[in-house]
Amino acid sequence: MNVKGILKGSLCVMMAGAMLCGCQSSGSSEADYPSKSINVIVPFAPGGGSDVLTRSMMEYLELPNDQNFVVINVDGAAGYTGCQQAFNSANDGYTLLAHNPMDVVSYTLGGTTDVELYKELELICGIADDFNFLVTNKQSGWTSLEDVIEYVKAHPGEVKVGNTGSMNCNMADCLRVLDAMGIKDDVTVVPYDSGSDNKVAAMGNHVQLSVNTGADIQASVESGDLVPLLVISDRRSKSLPDVPCTKEVGYDVVTTKPRGMYAPKGTSPEKIQVISDAIAQVCSNEEFQQKVLSLGLEVNFVPGSELQTKIDGWVKDIAPMFDEMKQEA
Amino acid sequence: MEAIIVGFSEIFSDPMCLVLLAGGIFLGIVFGCIPGLTATLGVTLMIPFTYSMTPVQGLTLLIAIYVGGISGGLITATLINIPGTPSSIFTCYDGYPMAHNGKPGQALSIGVFASLIGGTVSAMALFFIAPPLSKISLIFGNWEYFSVALLGLAVVITMASDDLVKGLIGALLGIVCGSIGIDAVSGAQRLTFGSWQLMSGLQSTALMMGLFAICEILVQSHTLGKEKKDIHLGKMSFLPPIREMKGCSVPILLGCLYGTGIGILPGIGQNAATLITYNQAKKLSKHPERFGHGSPEGICASETSNNAVNGGALIPLVTLGIPGDLTTAALIGGLMIHGLQPGPLLFKTNIDVVGAIMVAYFLSNIVMYVMELGLIRIFVKAVNIKFSYLFPVILMFCLLGTFALNNRTFDLWVLIISGVAAYILTQFKVDMAPVILGYILGPLVEKYFRMAMTAENGNFGAVLQRPIALVCLGVAVLFLLAPIFSASFRKGRNRLNMA
Numbered sequence: 121m122n123v124k125g126i127l128k129g130s131l132c133v134m135m136a137g138a139m140l141c142g143c144q145s146s147g148s149s150e151a152d153y154p155s156k157s158i159n160v161i162v163p164f165a166p167g168g169g170s171d172v173l174t175r176s177m178m179e180y181l182e183l184p185n186d187q188n189f190v191v192i193n194v195d196g197a198a199g200y201t202g203c204q205q206a207f208n209s210a211n212d213g214y215t216l217l218a219h220n221p222m223d224v225v226s227y228t229l230g231g232t233t234d235v236e237l238y239k240e241l242e243l244i245c246g247i248a249d250d251f252n253f254l255v256t257n258k259q260s261g262w263t264s265l266e267d268v269i270e271y272v273k274a275h276p277g278e279v280k281v282g283n284t285g286s287m288n289c290n291m292a293d294c295l296r297v298l299d300a301m302g303i304k305d306d307v308t309v310v311p312y313d314s315g316s317d318n319k320v321a322a323m324g325n326h327v328q329l330s331v332n333t334g335a336d337i338q339a340s341v342e343s344g345d346l347v348p349l350l351v352i353s354d355r356r357s358k359s360l361p362d363v364p365c366t367k368e369v370g371y372d373v374v375t376t377k378p379r380g381m382y383a384p385k386g387t388s389p390e391k392i393q394v395i396s397d398a399i400a401q402v403c404s405n406e407e408f409q410q411k412v413l414s415l416g417l418e419v420n421f422v423p424g425s426e427l428q429t430k431i432d433g434w435v436k437d438i439a440p441m442f443d444e445m446k447q448e449a
Numbered sequence: 450m451e452a453i454i455v456g457f458s459e460i461f462s463d464p465m466c467l468v469l470l471a472g473g474i475f476l477g478i479v480f481g482c483i484p485g486l487t488a489t490l491g492v493t494l495m496i497p498f499t500y501s502m503t504p505v506q507g508l509t510l511l512i513a514i515y516v517g518g519i520s521g522g523l524i525t526a527t528l529i530n531i532p533g534t535p536s537s538i539f540t541c542y543d544g545y546p547m548a549h550n551g552k553p554g555q556a557l558s559i560g561v562f563a564s565l566i567g568g569t570v571s572a573m574a575l576f577f578i579a580p581p582l583s584k585i586s587l588i589f590g591n592w593e594y595f596s597v598a599l600l601g602l603a604v605v606i607t608m609a610s611d612d613l614v615k616g617l618i619g620a621l622l623g624i625v626c627g628s629i630g631i632d633a634v635s636g637a638q639r640l641t642f643g644s645w646q647l648m649s650g651l652q653s654t655a656l657m658m659g660l661f662a663i664c665e666i667l668v669q670s671h672t673l674g675k676e677k678k679d680i681h682l683g684k685m686s687f688l689p690p691i692r693e694m695k696g697c698s699v700p701i702l703l704g705c706l707y708g709t710g711i712g713i714l715p716g717i718g719q720n721a722a723t724l725i726t727y728n729q730a731k732k733l734s735k736h737p738e739r740f741g742h743g744s745p746e747g748i749c750a751s752e753t754s755n756n757a758v759n760g761g762a763l764i765p766l767v768t769l770g771i772p773g774d775l776t777t778a779a780l781i782g783g784l785m786i787h788g789l790q791p792g793p794l795l796f797k798t799n800i801d802v803v804g805a806i807m808v809a810y811f812l813s814n815i816v817m818y819v820m821e822l823g824l825i826r827i828f829v830k831a832v833n834i835k836f837s838y839l840f841p842v843i844l845m846f847c848l849l850g851t852f853a854l855n856n857r858t859f860d861l862w863v864l865i866i867s868g869v870a871a872y873i874l875t876q877f878k879v880d881m882a883p884v885i886l887g888y889i890l891g892p893l894v895e896k897y898f899r900m901a902m903t904a905e906n907g908n909f910g911a912v913l914q915r916p917i918a919l920v921c922l923g924v925a926v927l928f929l930l931a932p933i934f935s936a937s938f939r940k941g942r943n944r945l946n947m948a
Contacts, residue, residue, distance in 0.1 A: 167782020196649025339792025
């Protein structure tokens with residue numbers, strides 16, 4: 121009996137000791153960040169565009185101490201749920217968020233949250249650019265912007281335009297482009313849940329025009345089911361170089377859709393630099409660039425502060441459109 | 450046709466593929482039969498591992514898990530009345546009573562057989578008529594989706610027919626649960642009470658596992674202390690008991706048709722397919738009164754349709770690059786990570802991959818049938834463990850699986866609270882099936898109706914130009930009015946008899 125008691129006691133001491141050792145070894149200093157793997161919240165389901173981009177990046181990523189990212193998928197409310205979860209996370213550098221800055225902007229401007237999340241999260245860097253395209257389907261027979269404008273002017277109220285989501289930057293850009301074309305009041309905009317639904321609606325001729333991302337439309341453009349007319353950007357896209365951009369046709373709507381990496385506010389600048397450098401290195405890898413191109417995106421590494429300035433400028437352009445949308449809703 | 454031949458040679462030339470196929474099915478069945486670990490979770494957990502495989506290997510593995518998982522759900526549904534995966538909820542209604550009446554072997558083999566039929570028929574559709582069938586997913590617009598969902602709601606009146614008031618209470622509760630979150634059309638917040646956690650609505654797996662698994666554990670815990678009868682499997686053969694399956698051809702046919710059809714439509718989903726098939730089968734059956742009390746027809750309806758959905762969902766995936774449901778959406782990620790663009794051109798550029806997807810799906814169904822029949826004996830032994838040991842384990846898996854699916858602690862609260870709420874409701878004899886119905890179909894009806902109205906600037910008359918939608922709406926009205934007319938007809942005849 122007594123022996124058993126001693127055994128029990130010593131076991132307890134040993135286990136307590138083991139736990140204490142564990143605490144010590146995981147206590148990290150700034151210098152050897154990261155000392156464990158870093159959780160990256162992807163605010164969409166596994167298999168989606170953001171998920172695939174982040175996981176492709178992990179293949180080439182070289183962090184100090186042989187560490188890597190671990191993807192944590194938190195889907196819901198068009199990416200807001202994961203975004204808010206990242207915002208609430210500890211700023212110790214071990215939770216990051218892979219998200220699209222213009223979506224983050226949408227949560228605040230669209231009224232989902234009062235917090236200005238796009239300012240309250242630290243933008244580490246931009247990784248790749250996605251673009252919104254104005255596309256039509258093969259049934260319409262249109263091949264240029266002129267065709268569209270001519271038809272819509274002749275048949276006001278007939279044409280429908282698909283969009284991905286409502287009360288977001290896609291919708292704002294869609295409306296701004298239609299406005300610039302002079303046909304905003306002659307068409308009906310239909311908000312679809314996802315880029316995929318939006319694409320299907322265009323292919324099935326439920327909408328004749330559609331504003332959708334390059335990643336979503338690429339395969340259907342190649343097969344001839346969808347015809348791209350315009351890319352919303354200040355430059356042409358690498359994946360569809362024959363499509364004119366808004367800047368060259370003189371429309372003042374040039375918001376692209378960067379894919380970025382965020383950290384909770386207050387994460388130390390040294391840690392952010394470590395991540396930013398590692399991602400910059402991945403982005404300079406040609407194999408990675410090719411892979412991203414096949415996803416319908418193009419690699420464009422932009423340091424956090426530079427991208428933040430750009431986004432703050434876009435927010436000013438786009439905010440009035442949200443007020444207009446809210447009034448109509 | 451060429452794709453199929455290429456697919457067979459792709460899969461059989463790589464022994465690794467066959468290993469992954471068998472392993473995937475086993476894993477799928479295990480995931481499927483453990484409540485809380487769902488087929489979708491199995492697929493999403495394995496996706497990262499497939500990134501380092503060849504596309505054919507990766508997709509074979511994912512499809513095998515998908516097929517095994519959806520079918521495996523029937524095991525626990527039949528043996529302990531807890532659906533292993535949400536799509537087998539309706540198998541509980543007949544599988545469990547049948548097993549309880551001393552025929553667990555028959556109930557299981559009917560279920561597994563129905564899964565095989567559903568899977569194989571949809572595989573044939575995938576093999577031979579995928580391109581024309583995929584056009585359906587393009588023809589369907591908002592009006593069509595709206596009317597199909599409404600038709601589903603109308604059919605389900607039969608479900609609530611035992612006690613109409615309590616059925617409607619349940620359905621309304623379901624609709625309320627389904628409307629929580631950010632409204633997709635206007636961006637307005639509904640029933641969120643200012644909580645950001647509620648913005649995305651109630652996670653569907655968490656809610657459904659709460660309503661059925663947690664609730665059932667609470668109900669069965671009433672009898673925990675009492676002596677438990679061991680389940681004896683009885684005779685099991687390779688083929689199901691044909692004699693038991695009289696009248697099952699109609700539900701099987703319905704299951705194949707609805708399952709494949711709803712699978713093709715990206716906007717409806719697996720759970721709606723079983724729901725609609727089960728109720729339709731009940732309506733058309735010669736013995737509707739047996740549904741819910743161990744009718745083999747009910748098992749067939751539920752299990753054929755949930756497996757047929759898999760094949761249906763693969764049709765738009767391989768032909769158009771459109772995911773038919775959540776799990777196939779994950780498969781698209783599996784294609785993209787290898788630099789393959791899922792879309793209409795995939796047939797031309799990567800016929801090997803397309804063929805492999807089709808063949809892997811076909812083979813998975815057959816391997817699933819054989820493996821599941823073999824495994825059933827082991828599962829029956831596992832179920833004979835004392836419930837006081839078994840339930841805590843199931844509870845743990847429910848929590849684990851729910852968390853793993855979307856990495857949120859909040860979902861665990863959804864699971865627990867919905868479980869307790871369901872337990873209270875069942876004590877008042879409110880059935881959970883109408884709740885699920887309202888939760889799944891209510892938001893669909895609303896969303897598509899509002900999108901259709903937005904697209905037509907509020908003009909409901911536009912529906913007149915959509916023949917499919919009109920037919921569905923007409924049938925829905927018939928279903929709704931039928932009980933009233935048949936009741937007054939009967940009354941009229943009674944009066945005649947009296948005179």
